Amino acid sequence: MKVVKFGGSSLADATQFEKIIHIIQQDQERRAIVVSAPGTRFKGDIKVTDLLIQYSEAVKKRAAVADLQAEIIARYQNIAEHFNVPAAVMDHIQAVIQGLATQTYPDYAHQLATFKAHGEYLNAYLLSQILVKLELPTQFMDPKEIGFNVAGPVNDAHVTDDTYDHLATYRDNPDYMVFPGFFGINEADGTIATFSRGGSDITGSIVAKGLHAEVYENFTDVNAIYSVDPHIVSQPKGIQTMTYREMRELSYAGFSVFHDEALLPAIDAQIPINVKNTNQPDLPGTLIVPEKGFKPKGFITGVASSKGFSALYLHRYLLNKEVGFTLKLLQILYKYGISYEHMPSGIDDLTIIFDNKQLTPQKVKAMCTDIRNELHPDQLEWIDHYAIIMIVGEGMQLSPNTIEKIIRPLTDHNINIHMINEGASKISIMLGTDEADAQKSVKLIYQHFFDNNRIFNY
Structure with missing residues (x-):
């Protein structure tokens, strides 16, 4: 069995529905289908999920909602009319959309989650009825x-273990099964709760694990996962095969095909993930596989950068001899509710990297004051506009001079490297640079390893 997930761009209109139905019918193993809400059809268009958010806000303000309701209904109506589904299907969709405004909710968070989830819910329902109309058992x-079932916060839920048991009962179901992505039912009170970013990808991964799928196919609007962001390097090379941990490392550093946590259920079940293009489904895409038995074909697999960080550099002579130094430092971070991303260190210094989303100027000033007063560093420097660059590749662990190869193109162009941190697995190296140098650094590393078919001996 294959589980296939289609994103919003793959389900934006009737033409896209035609494509995904063709994809489903091409392979009889594609029996479980996970769908997102309809995405944008053209530049300047609005996603159905965003329309539902506007709808929810209007209801909260007790504003007029008839126009918003009509706009949302029309998105599904255009698809339904193309396939000439029975009128009762659209009657049901219209009633559900209008009924959202008349329900009662425990609070606004539950209301918003319910409104948003119905983009996926109604799209899955509509697709199932179209397949039935085409005489496909669904x-x-x-x-x-x-x-x-899910548990946890209403907008950041996690799947419960019993869900996998429930899904497993459908493993031998011969019919097509259409699942709405993005949400589940809170088993504590029966309300709708949504996953976080990448919600439909998470659903696809959960369904793949629950049904014990052989492959999880994730259809998007790109031909493959690329070795570098196409916005930084034009026409970059696609990745044919990569490992789970390569994908996780690159996702953290800015690869946007997946929210990295979306892969975890499939990774736990060791299910290969195939990223493919809805618009060119015959292309092989990118296959993401377990590490066991994987043989890298090159030195690095990809390079990515992420901005929005700051760093605290701290130097103190004989720092490594002082028992409890790091504990005291972490207690100060805990006092201000600040987590850190990385903490590379030497015998006399360390660098702490922070995600700026959790910082304010007031917090930074107070934290640095406490560090000076309690730890008495010889040098304390706060670095703003910090960027991290992640270079990832299973082949890197086979080379004795990995770091030299990677930093060479940057030092040749006088780019200041603030930090070098190699992971214990030896498949990733993180560099810290100024934000202003981040994109140039990514380009230089990519060109050094991928242009002109450059090949290195391990």
């Missing part, structure tokens, strides 16, 4: 009816 997998 079941709409309503999360409440199949026991797709």
